[in-house]
Amino acid sequence: MFYLLCLCLILAVMFIVFMLTALTSLPALRVLLAYRHLVRAGTAANFLFIIRALPLVLGIVASLGLALPAFWEFEPSATHEMPGPVLLLLAGLGVLMIVGMFWRISRSVWVTLSLQRMWLKNASPLAENFKGIPVFCVKDSASLVAVAGIFVPRIFLSQDVADVLNTEELNAALAHELAHVSTKDNLRQFVLKMMPRPQFLPFLSDIDSLWSSTSELAADERAIVKGTSPLDLSSALIKVGRLSFQRGSTLLAASHLVDGCSSATHVRAGHLRHLLEHGVSPEQANPTRRWTRGWTACAAVVLLLYLLALWTLLPEVHDALEFIVR
């Protein structure tokens, strides 16, 4: 009974905290949507991601970091308390939520692995890695430049792209992909794909596509900051974009799968045009390193506060849990 009660509580707490955070983050996302032009693309992408992932993070922290130790510490292990109907309902909803996440992410991982396997079957590795990342040239694929893999990145490049781009343009395209690697965009995608996007909140899907186009802009900016010429990057985008357009994307555009002016290509082309016309370059600072340092410091402080407050917090948490149980 102790373990059943414990499991139900963890699931219920996870569900409650997830939902509360998700609901309260909606207005924050709307504000960010309205004011995203005021901050750099990288910053906007970071904020969008954090707010979107916050329900999951807080859900895990509250359930495993607080509810579990509080229950373990203060609940007598010989308890005969039965989980009540409300607790059972909340725990059930928690299970449904977790199963949904698991289902979405396993589908994503399966599709990604099948794609990679298929590309690797027709691919030959280039003799030289690009800044430490292996590059594979895929025959029989069309207009493909992509980085796959969450922890072990690999760059895939189709033969038609390799044929059409000159060395500078190819390096520019690869630098853009490298920027995705350094900001761990595939890991972020992994988290975002896990998050629920209920049909009655189409706004959340918009937010996810906005994150995707913003992170594309950020990757362009980062590549330029790292020394890629905006001209070469523009040429690469134009050439690969045209290849992609010729090789069947028209059909997709016709089926309304691509939203006209908010698509990543559209936004990036506009942004590069602006850079070229006005001769401005993105902020010279190294944004990712600054962010990483900031976040590491933040995480350390939060962890320290958590450890310091844990023992004083646990009785309060346990009282709150009693409330849910009854």
Place this chain on the structure above:
Amino acid sequence: MWLKSSFGRRKTSLEQLGELETELMERAWAHREVTVRDVYNEMHQRLAYTTLMTTLDRLYRKGLLRRRREGKAYFYSAALTEQQYRESLTGHFFEMVLHDSENSSAILSRFVEAVSETDEEMLEKLDEIVKAKRKKLSRSE
């Protein structure tokens, strides 16, 4: 649009088809519709009726054939053209299917996603500026 209509719920299988499956697909492209009986009449020296029946059924389940029922017989027709089929084998088609909003679940960072006509216009405008800039640069050198 055809992408959705022709595939609906079933998705084209990725694995390369076996020899017999390819042969049956070729027959489906050559004739507008085939039945198990038609194929059996041509291939009965080599293959059993049930083998043909299960293979056609498998192709249908993989989303490569469509079928309609008339009386007791199923009439099979190709769900995609030969070229689309070849592309599906080499991956291009699968990549395109992946762009379908329901299927775009792959965890990848692509340099360029699907490009629409509006994007293409934007790229043209960008190209004009790139050309002008390059001309200016080469003149100043």
